[in-house]
Amino acid sequence: MSKKDKTEKPRKEKVKKPSKIRDGIKKCFSYLNAHPVLLIVVLSYCLTFLTEILGRHSCWGALVFEFTKPIMFLTNMSIIALTLSIALLSKKRTYWLCVISLIWFGLGITNFVMLFNRITPFNAMDFLLMTSVLPILPVYIGWVGLILAGIVLFAVIVAVIVAWFKVKKSKVNYTQAAAAILSCIILTTAFVGGGALSGSIPAHFSSLPRAYDAHGFALCFSISIFDRGVSKPRNYDKNIDDIVDFVKGDDTDGFTQPEKTPNIIFVQLESFYDLKLLKEFEFSEDPTPIFTELKKNWTTGVLTVPSIGAGTANTEFEVLTGLTMQHLGSAEYPYRTFLQNQTCESVPFILKNYGYSSHAIHNYKGNFYDRHKAFSTLGFDTFTSREYMELLGKNFAGWEQDAVLLKSITDVLSSTEGPDFIQCITVQGHGKYPVVSYDGESEEVIKPTKLPEGANKHAYTYFANQLYATDLFIGDLIAAVENIDEETVIVFYGDHIPNIGFEEEWIPDGTTLYDTEYIIWRSDGVRGENKNITSYQLYSEVFASLNIEGGIISKLHDKRAELSADDYDYYLHALQYDIIENEGEKSYDGKLPFKATDLKMGIIDVTITDIYVGDEYVYVNGTGFTEASQIFVNGSHEETEYLDDNTLILKGVTLKDGDKIKVSQIADFFSPPLSSTESFVYQEVTNEE
Numbered sequence: 001m002s003k004k005d006k007t008e009k010p011r012k013e014k015v016k017k018p019s020k021i022r023d024g025i026k027k028c029f030s031y032l033n034a035h036p037v038l039l040i041v042v043l044s045y046c047l048t049f050l051t052e053i054l055g056r057h058s059c060w061g062a063l064v065f066e067f068t069k070p071i072m073f074l075t076n077m078s079i080i081a082l083t084l085s086i087a088l089l090s091k092k093r094t095y096w097l098c099v100i101s102l103i104w105f106g107l108g109i110t111n112f113v114m115l116f117n118r119i120t121p122f123n124a125m126d127f128l129l130m131t132s133v134l135p136i137l138p139v140y141i142g143w144v145g146l147i148l149a150g151i152v153l154f155a156v157i158v159a160v161i162v163a164w165f166k167v168k169k170s171k172v173n174y175t176q177a178a179a180a181i182l183s184c185i186i187l188t189t190a191f192v193g194g195g196a197l198s199g200s201i202p203a204h205f206s207s208l209p210r211a212y213d214a215h216g217f218a219l220c221f222s223i224s225i226f227d228r229g230v231s232k233p234r235n236y237d238k239n240i241d242d243i244v245d246f247v248k249g250d251d252t253d254g255f256t257q258p259e260k261t262p263n264i265i266f267v268q269l270e271s272f273y274d275l276k277l278l279k280e281f282e283f284s285e286d287p288t289p290i291f292t293e294l295k296k297n298w299t300t301g302v303l304t305v306p307s308i309g310a311g312t313a314n315t316e317f318e319v320l321t322g323l324t325m326q327h328l329g330s331a332e333y334p335y336r337t338f339l340q341n342q343t344c345e346s347v348p349f350i351l352k353n354y355g356y357s358s359h360a361i362h363n364y365k366g367n368f369y370d371r372h373k374a375f376s377t378l379g380f381d382t383f384t385s386r387e388y389m390e391l392l393g394k395n396f397a398g399w400e401q402d403a404v405l406l407k408s409i410t411d412v413l414s415s416t417e418g419p420d421f422i423q424c425i426t427v428q429g430h431g432k433y434p435v436v437s438y439d440g441e442s443e444e445v446i447k448p449t450k451l452p453e454g455a456n457k458h459a460y461t462y463f464a465n466q467l468y469a470t471d472l473f474i475g476d477l478i479a480a481v482e483n484i485d486e487e488t489v490i491v492f493y494g495d496h497i498p499n500i501g502f503e504e505e506w507i508p509d510g511t512t513l514y515d516t517e518y519i520i521w522r523s524d525g526v527r528g529e530n531k532n533i534t535s536y537q538l539y540s541e542v543f544a545s546l547n548i549e550g551g552i553i554s555k556l557h558d559k560r561a562e563l564s565a566d567d568y569d570y571y572l573h574a575l576q577y578d579i580i581e582n583e584g585e586k587s588y589d590g591k592l593p594f595k596a597t598d599l600k601m602g603i604i605d606v607t608i609t610d611i612y613v614g615d616e617y618v619y620v621n622g623t624g625f626t627e628a629s630q631i632f633v634n635g636s637h638e639e640t641e642y643l644d645d646n647t648l649i650l651k652g653v654t655l656k657d658g659d660k661i662k663v664s665q666i667a668d669f670f671s672p673p674l675s676s677t678e679s680f681v682y683q684e685v686t687n688e689e
Contacts, residue, residue, distance in 0.1 A: 033094070036088055036093060036176070036180075037088075037176065037180050039097070040081050040084045040085055040088075040097075040180065041081065043080075043081075043084055043097065043101055044077045044078075044080040044081035044084055045077055047080050047101060047104045047105065047108075047218075048073065048076045048077045048080055048216070048218060049062055049066065050105065050108060051076075051104060051105075051107070051108035051111070051216075051217040051218060052065055052066070052073075052076075052216060052217060054108040054109060054111060054112035054217075055108065055111050055112065055115070055121060055212060055217045056213070057112065057115065057116075065216065069214075069216075071191070071195070071200070072195070072200070072214075072215055072216055072219070073216065074191060075188075075191035075192060075195060075201075075215075075216070075219055076215075076216040076217065076218040076219050077218075078184060078187040078188040078191050079188055079192075079218045079219060079222050080104060080218050081184050081187075081188075082181070082184040082185060082187075082188050083100050083104075084097060084100050084101070085177070085180045085181045085184045086100070086181065087100060088172070088173075088176065088177035088180055088181065089172065089174070089177050089181075090172070091169040091170060091171070091172055092164070092167050092169055092170075093170055093172070094167055094168075094170070095163055095164060095167040098163070099160060102156065102160070104218070106156075107122065107217075107221060108217065110122045111217060111221075114126075120208050120209060120310050120311070121208055121209060121212040121217070121220070122221070123208060123220070123221060123224035123331040124221065124224040124225040124331060125224060125331045125332070125333060125336065125337075192219070201215060201219070205220065205223070205330035205331070208220070208224075208310075208311075208330070208331060209308070209309060209310065209499075210308060211330065220330075223330055223331075224329070224330060224331035227329040227330045227331065227332075228329040228332065228337070229328065229329060229332075229337075229338065229580060229581060230327050230328060230573070230576050230577040230580050230581050231327070231577070232577055232581070233570060233573045233574045233577055236574055236577060239574065240574050240578060240586045241586065243571050243574050243575065244552070244575075244586050244587055246559075246571075247552055247555050247556045247559065247571070247575070248552065248555065249555075256549060257354065258354070258546060258547040258548050259547065260487060260524075260546060260547075261354050261355065261356070261418075261419045261546075261548075262419060262486070262487035262488050262489050262522075262523070262524070262546070263413060263419050263420045263421075263422070263481075263486055263487065263488040263489070264351070264356075264419075264420075264421045264422070264488075264489050264491070264542065264546075265409065265421075265422045265424060265477075265481075265488065265489070265490045265491070266319060266347075266421075266422070266423050266424065266491045266493075266539075267424045267426065267474070267477070267490060267491065267492045267493070268312070268315070268316055268319070268423070268424065268425045268426065268493060268495050269426050269429070269470060269474075269492060269493065269494050269495065270312065270425070270426045270427050270428065270429045270430050270470075270495060271309075271429040271430060271431070271463075271494070271495070271496065271497065271498035271499070271500075272288075272291075272426075272429055272467065272470060272492075272493075272494035272495070272516065273467075273494055273497050273498060273516060273517075274288055274291065274292070274295075274517060275287050275288070275460075275463075275464060275467065276288075276292070277507070277508045278502075278506045278507065278508075279452070279505070279506050279507075279508070280450065280451070280452040280506065281448070281450065281451060281452070281455070281460075281506070282448070282449045282450035283446050283447065283448055283449060283464055284446060284447040284448075284449055285445075285446060287446050287464040287465070287467045287468050287471070288467050288468070288470075288471040289471065290471045290472070290474050290475040291471050291474060291492070291519070294474070294492070294519045294521060295517070295519060297527070298519050298520060298521050298522075298527055299519065299520040299527055299528040299529070299530060299545075300517060300518065300519045300520070300530055301517070301518060301530050301531050301532045301533060302511060302515045302516075302517060302532040302533075303493050303494065303515065303516050303517055303518040303532075303533060303534070303535055303538065304512075304514050304515050304532070304533070304534045304535065305318070305494070305495060305496050305514055305515075305516055305534075305535045306318055306324070306325035306326070306514070306535065307325075307496050307514075308496055308497060308499075308513050308514060309431075309496060309497060309498065309499030309500075310496065310499060311495075311496060312369075312425070312495045312496065313333055313334075313335050313369040313371070314332075314333065314334070315495040315496060315535050316423070316425065316495070317334045317335065317339075318534070318535040318536040318538075319347075319493070319535050319536070319538050319539060320346050320347050320348075320378055320423065320539070321344055321345060321346050321347075321378070321536070321553065322345070322536050322537070322539060322540060322550075322551075322553035322554055322556075322557060323344070323536060323553060323572075323576050323579070323580075324534070324536045324572060324576070326569075327572070327573045327576050327577070328576075328580075333369065334374070335369045335370050335371060335373075335374035336369065336370050336374075338580055339373075339374040339377045339378065340370065340373055340374070340377070341377070342377060342580075342583070342592075343377045343378075343379070343592055343594035343595065343596055344377065344378065344579060344580070344592075344594070345551045345552065345553055345579060345584075345592075345594065346378045346379050346594075347379075347421060347423075347539050348378055348379030348380050348381075348421060348597075349378070349379035349551075349594045350543075350548075350550050350551050350554070351419075351421050351548075352379065354419070354548065355418045355419060356418065356419050356420060356421045357381050357382075357416045357418060357419075357420050357421070358379060358380045358381050358382075358420075358421045358422075358423075359380065359381060359382045359383070359384065359412045359420060359421070359422050359423070359603070360375050360380045360382070360383040360384070360422075360423045360424075360425070361383075361384045361385075361405055361408045361409060361412065361422060361423070361424045361425070362383075362384075362385050362386070362424070362425040362427070363385075363386050363389060363391075363399075363400040363401075363402065363404050363405055363425075363426065363427050363428075364385065364386050364399070364400065364425075364427045365385060365386060365387070365667040365668070366383060366385030366386070366387055366388075366601060366665075366667050366674045367667045367668070367671050367674065368667075371383065371385070372385070372599070372601065372674055375599055376596045376597050376598070376599040377596045379594060379596075379597055380423070380597060380599060381597055381599070381600065382412070382599070382600045382601070382602065382603055383599055383600070383601055383602075384408045384411075384412070384601075384602050384603055385601070385602075385667070385674065386400055386628070386667075387601075387602075387626060387628035387665040387666065387667055387674055388408075388601060388602030388603070388604070388606075388624070388626060388628075388665060389404050389407075389408055389626060390404070390407070390626060390645060391404055391626070391627060392404045395428060395466060395469075396434065396438050396439060396440065396462065397430065397431065397432055397433070397434070397462075399427045399428050399429075399430050400427055400428065401428055401469065402426045402427070402428040402429075402469060402470045402473040403469070403472070403473050403476070405424055405426065405473065405477075406473065406476055406477060406480060408603070409422060409424060409477065409480070410480055410484070411603045411604070412603055413481075413484055413486065413488075414484075415603050419486075426470055426473070428466050428469055428470050429463065429466045429467060429470055429498065431498060431499045431500065432499075433456075433458075433459040433460075433462050433463050433498070433499075433500050434458050434459060434462050435456050435458055435459055436458055437458055438458060438462060441458065441461055441462070444461055444462075444464075444465045445465060445468055446461070446464040446465050446467075446468050447461060448460045448461055448464065452503075452506060454501065454503065455501070455506075456500075456501070459500050459501070460500070463498060463500055474492060477490065478490065478521060481523060482523065486523075487523050487524055488522075488523045489520065489521070489522050489523070489542065489545075489546065490520075490521045490522075491518060491519070491520050491521075491538065491542060492518065492519045492521070493516060493517070493518035493519075493535070493538065494516030494517060494518075495516070496514075496516065497513055497514075497515075497516065518533075518538060520541075520542065520545070526545075528541075528545050536557075537557050537560075539554065540553075540554040540557035540558055541557075544558060552575060552587050552588075553572075553575060553579075556568075556571055556572060556575060575587055579592070600675075601665065601674045601675040602624060602665070602675070604623060604624040605623060605624055606622070606623065606624035606625065606629065606663060606665060606675065606677055607622045607623045607624065607677055607678075608620060608621070608622040608661065608662075608663055608677050608678075608680040609621050609622045609623065610622075611655070611661060611680065611682055613655060617649045617650060617651055618649070618650035618651075618653060618655060619643075619647055619648070619649060619650070620647070620648040620649075620650055620661065620663065621646060621647055622646060622647075622648075622663065622677070623645070623646060624645065625642060625644070625645050625646065625647065625648055625663065626642065626645065626665070627642045628665050628666055628667070629642060629648055629663050629664070629665060629666075630663070630664055630665075630666045630673075631648055631650050631661060631662070631663055632661070632662045632663075632664060632676075633650075633653055633655070633659055633660070633661055634659055634660055635660075637669075638650055638651070638652070638653050639651040639652055639653075648663065655682045655684070656682075656684065657682065657683060657684035658681060658682065658683075659681070659682045660679040660680070660681055660682075661679065661680045661681075661682060662676050662677050662678075662679055662680070663676065663677045664676040664677075
């Protein structure tokens, strides 16, 4: 029997079940689209709240900001709303609203990622100086993260381009658009202007991390775009000549040779702080016993610096120039802005008048903060960075030991016959500090025995022992200098407090989170008066103690006792404006008298003396090689192995007659070499029968 034919039943079309949520969302979007001004209000709120979540790494933190600082939250909203309102002028309103929202979201995401890897929030300086940021991006997010970021960025760009052709046009209500934009301008001006007048928005952000936390992402990022250089002081044109005359006095710009011109060494101690000063903190032993003893016997005091928990280069700038970050942009890093191509009065330039050679030493990358460029415009003769040192090893957080600096300093002192100025910058105490148990914690010398609530035991154990190691370096440096038959002055100072979560109630009474300490040690045994000063006053104090005549900035600091606090600040502001913005037209009779130096990287010359072809490898012989030395053959980088300071091994290459070999010191492979040897032309050896 045959099977019965089965007739197929017609398929029933699936009917979507009604959804109150879906329908409600559709109605909401339709309503907002029909009322674009309300849409901007909603979008600006959402974007403000979202960027605060990303910047604080916390939804709760964003809520606290919104409800404890509603005016500041509205200020950020008004800024974002102002940028969104421009879209109302376009027929492709929806497209531009999406693009502008995407930009704010992208800025927030970038800030979110950066704050996992550094203290300073994302600001316009990072964007404007992308060529400096790109080489260190792999350090922040890793290669995988960098590739993924590139893919996402490419996809977003493609989507934005495609959307331009897909989005429908709509009619523009120019009256409504103009009213909305004008309202946003008025609101933003009122909020920002009112905040500035009331003091709730300060004229200068000394600490960007704190500023972003207190004032919000949109406001601080926007300020960082426009706040650059030195603003022109009130009545500048009327007063500048009198200010210059007062500061110079009867000076004829001649430099009188002092009786002594000792070596001068400034040692900038990364995140260095005497933990014994903190309230409710106790340790198994003093983390900094040598520093403690030095404070008892030598000139010392509180040093007020321009930043908290970060901003090493800005403290360095103040110490070297006598200028203040208070009169520069809030997100400014002078090393990366005007000092890229402009000179400035500085300790090295002044000391050249007394026969000094000037040297910078730092056990980190030479291109970090663009020091390899800025040190030239600051007048240094040499710069020995990590790439020119025989390294001793890294600590748990990945920073070089400060003990490695000792050899570089003694090499400098023995490299010249005349007096030397050395700016030495340590790095061992740098964060991030571990918040959980770490390798080697149980063997640490210093242990916290009492901590207040909120202080992480692992972080303070680690930090105390890094301080202990740096303190040993301080003692070894003094001992080494005492063994050298040259008079020497050493100035030790902390660049800023550590980013370890110091609370206001923990620090000593009468000090702030902007305060560290300094010590002036002298081989001749002379002790000066203890006083509390700022980092931009430090070098003038040292010069005065040695009867060394400084430049116009140092002379102003020397005369500050003759001025009221307001006049002193105004005079410094006026001179700083003249030097940076007017290239010293008034201060130096027409123009800056300083010429950038031909900065030499390292004290020991890096050279190639010979090349030997072995059975398996090629051996490059020379001088000054380090782990940062890399071999280039005919301009192409080749696999290099460091054997010792006189020998590098070239792998996987067969040299041919006439090949040109160079050795370059590489900070990272995204940046040009810090220095390179002359080309060594290889000549193939033939066996004559």
